[in-house]
């Protein structure tokens with residue numbers, strides 16, 4: 600019995616530092632860098648339909664659901680490339696364009712749900728390849744699709760979904776974040792000057808543990824030219840309070856980890872609680 604709808608969850612990814620790597624085509628273009636795959640992400644529900652439609656919604660902290668948009672160019676493009684017509688509804692709790700990797704999570708969850716509902720037999724690689732290429736073409740991301748194939752704290756040393764990824768499951772205290780607003784990822788990724796400064800700021804050593812990870816992220820954001828005054832103010836307070844923290848890439852915000860992190864961040868704005876994700880994109884409902 601074919602399910603009437605399929606629901607898939609994909610975790611988000613907070614990138615701490617990155618460097619663009621240009622390949623000969625979108626599938627070999629991406630980034631190297633490091634980040635944390637997070638327990639918050641995007642849930643996509645896909646149903647068959649005569650015409651494709653997209654409904655993007657936010658679940659607020661008080662549980663109410665707010666409609667954000669009835670369009671998503673990357674999703675529409677990816678579905679058109681598949682040659683299918685489906686009704687897609689996505690829900691997320693984190694703010695979009697704030698550096699939580701939600702564009703990648705939306706693509707992966709939607710394509711995985713469509714693949715299962717319509718029995719397209721794309722397989723995990725086929726889904727990830729399409730999501731990654733869409734991210735690169737729309738400049739909404741470079742390394743998040745690769746990261747969200749699994750959970751953990753990730754260090755990516757090659758670009759693309761088949762590149763080398765070291766996953767460590769050593770972030771065993773709560774993670775949280777504050778966001779002061781979006782940074783338009785395409786504006787940054789599309790700027791050669793910005794990309795040159797980002798490349799020059801890329802850390803030489805690879806982090807071996809959580810403390811080294813946050814140290815690498817801090818040195819990167821300070822040298823990248825991407826830090827805002829608001830971000831710097833939060834990072835300085837976290838330093839005073841001994842809380843591990845760094846700038847969310849690419850978003851005007853800060854992520855931090857540890858039992859006291861949310862107390863310190865709360866004085867700067869709404870705190871988004873989360874944990875390190877233990878797994879990547881997966882079906883939630885409708886698996887036949």
Ligand SMILES: Nc1ncnc2c1ncn2[C@@H]1O[C@H](COP(=O)(O)OP(=O)(O)O)[C@@H](O)[C@H]1O
Nearest residue numbers: 671689695696697698699700701702705739784
């Ligand atoms: N939950 C979502 N549902 C549908 N599309 C989304 C969602 N989140 C992001 N997107 C798409 O990705 C674009 C934002 O990309 P980007 O700035 O990279 O966001 P992020 O930093 O959250 O990954 C949005 O304009 C939208 O087209």
Ligand SMILES: CC(C)(COP(=O)(O)O)[C@@H](O)C(=O)O
Nearest residue numbers: 614630698700740741742849
């Ligand atoms: C940092 C970024 C280039 C964009 O991340 P986001 O704004 O969350 O889509 C990411 O894709 C990466 O390669 O590390």
